[in-house]
Amino acid sequence: MANNLPDLIFEKEFTKQESLPTEAIERANELLQSGRLHRYNNAPGEESDVALLEREFADYVGSKYCVALSSCGSSLYVALKCAGVQHGDLVLSNAFTLAPVPGAIEHAGAQPILVECGEDFCIDLGDLERQAVLSKAPYFLMSHMRGHIADMDRTVDICKQLGIKLIEDCAHTMGAKWGSRFSGTFGLIGCFSTQTYKHINSGEGGLLVTDDERVAAQAILYSGSYMFFDRHISKPDVKIFEEFKYIVPNLSLRMSNFQAALIRPQLRLLHQRVAQWNERYRVLEARLKQIPHIRVPERAQKENFVGSSIQFALEGLSGPEAEAFVGECHRRGVAVMWFGRQEPQGYTSRYQTWRYFNSVPRLEQTDHVLDFMCDMRIPLTFSVEDCGVLASIIENVMRSITR
Numbered sequence: 001m002a003n004n005l006p007d008l009i010f011e012k013e014f015t016k017q018e019s020l021p022t023e024a025i026e027r028a029n030e031l032l033q034s035g036r037l038h039r040y041n042n043a044p045g046e047e048s049d050v051a052l053l054e055r056e057f058a059d060y061v062g063s064k065y066c067v068a069l070s071s072c073g074s075s076l077y078v079a080l081k082c083a084g085v086q087h088g089d090l091v092l093s094n095a096f097t098l099a100p101v102p103g104a105i106e107h108a109g110a111q112p113i114l115v116e117c118g119e120d121f122c123i124d125l126g127d128l129e130r131q132a133v134l135s136k137a138p139y140f141l142m143s144h145m146r147g148h149i150a151d152m153d154r155t156v157d158i159c160k161q162l163g164i165k166l167i168e169d170c171a172h173t174m175g176a177k178w179g180s181r182f183s184g185t186f187g188l189i190g191c192f193s194t195q196t197y198k199h200i201n202s203g204e205g206g207l208l209v210t211d212d213e214r215v216a217a218q219a220i221l222y223s224g225s226y227m228f229f230d231r232h233i234s235k236p237d238v239k240i241f242e243e244f245k246y247i248v249p250n251l252s253l254r255m256s257n258f259q260a261a262l263i264r265p266q267l268r269l270l271h272q273r274v275a276q277w278n279e280r281y282r283v284l285e286a287r288l289k290q291i292p293h294i295r296v297p298e299r300a301q302k303e304n305f306v307g308s309s310i311q312f313a314l315e316g317l318s319g320p321e322a323e324a325f326v327g328e329c330h331r332r333g334v335a336v337m338w339f340g341r342q343e344p345q346g347y348t349s350r351y352q353t354w355r356y357f358n359s360v361p362r363l364e365q366t367d368h369v370l371d372f373m374c375d376m377r378i379p380l381t382f383s384v385e386d387c388g389v390l391a392s393i394i395e396n397v398m399r400s401i402t403r
């Protein structure tokens with residue numbers, strides 16, 4: 001089949017998202033007409049869209065509290081502050097992640113201890129344990145990068161044994177689970193994104209979840225609640241705020257009602273969307289696994305991931321061949337991203353380019369994994385048949401490169 005498609009070009013856009021549900025558009029219009037966009041501008045007796053969203057999202061993941069913020073990156077920053085990170089503190093984190101994660105660590109004035117990425121594209125838990133023991137870092141900001149969830153039972157054990165506070169970056173795992181438990185609920189805090197390319201689209205937006213009442217109270221104050229914390233539905237006893245209201249600064253990182261109005265109807269569709277993503281992922285995975293020089297890592301049994309993107313390794317190719325493969329895929333309309341590029345490009349950057357930190361060590365295992373790692377979005381504007389066409393083009397390109 002692949003060889004019958006030598007000139008086929010894929011025409012659809014990889015960055016085209018679905019339009020928003022009618023209910024979201026209608027509510028957004030109502031808000032525009034009322035002008036009540038700021039979350040604390042609710043009419044007497046009315047609950048704001050943001051307050052309702054926080055309660056619904058906390059219920060969805062099974063956490064006690066949720067605080068809505070302006071982005072996941074700002075949630076990560078607030079999470080670090082709430083966990084107690086001070087200037088100069090050490091924070092374990094993935095060497096393989098995207099720029100808002102080291103950005104949040106730098107914003108908090110902390111120093112990262114970067115942990116290797118494994119061949120399965122998950123963080124290397126052996127290296128985590130080694131580096132945690134060596135550095136004595138008291139915090140771990142863990143990215144479930146591109147939706148790959150490491151063994152969370154072992155992660156929690158390591159953190160418990162070494163007294164490490166775990167913060168999960170779930171920008172790519174909203175709706176995903178490890179076993180029967182939602183990603184984002186394994187540590188002290190979980191942070192989610194509702195930026196356009198994530199599993200719910202409100203342009204920008206972040207959701208922080210926790211079971212800890214002191215973290216929740218601080219996160220509400222940091223988010224920019226002024227003294228309106230009593231207007232939150234998902235909140236601890238107001239007495240807890242007495243301890244913090246004079247010492248936690250207002251960072252003005254709130255979410256607006258407009259964003260919340262877009263998110264709430266999408267949250268109700270998330271379960272259905274996860275099934276649609278995974279159907280597409282499984283088609284691509286099965287086809288890509290058949291292609292020589294392509295390795296798609298096996299996913300752990302307990303990993304109930306959301307296949308909104310697919311990653312694969314190019315095996316047995318030289319660096320120039322890998323680059324030629326990616327270039328030819330792009331020429332044929334298949335937007336395969338490549339982590340092998342040394343220069344930051346688009347949304348991707350390698351840890352060596354985060355030069356705002358004093359020093360970043362060389363991580364040879366991660367370098368090798370990234371040199372041959374490809375990444376492709378699977379937007380829901382692609383049909384299952386489109387996924388078959390994508391696989392055929394990739395197969396064709398690979399054959400032309402390795403002929």
Ligand SMILES: Cc1ncc(COP(=O)(O)O)c(C=O)c1O
Nearest residue numbers: 071072073098100143171193195
């Ligand atoms: C792994 C990862 N973490 C965090 C973020 C931050 O999300 P946001 O854009 O909502 O700040 C992103 C954004 O792309 C991301 O990819």
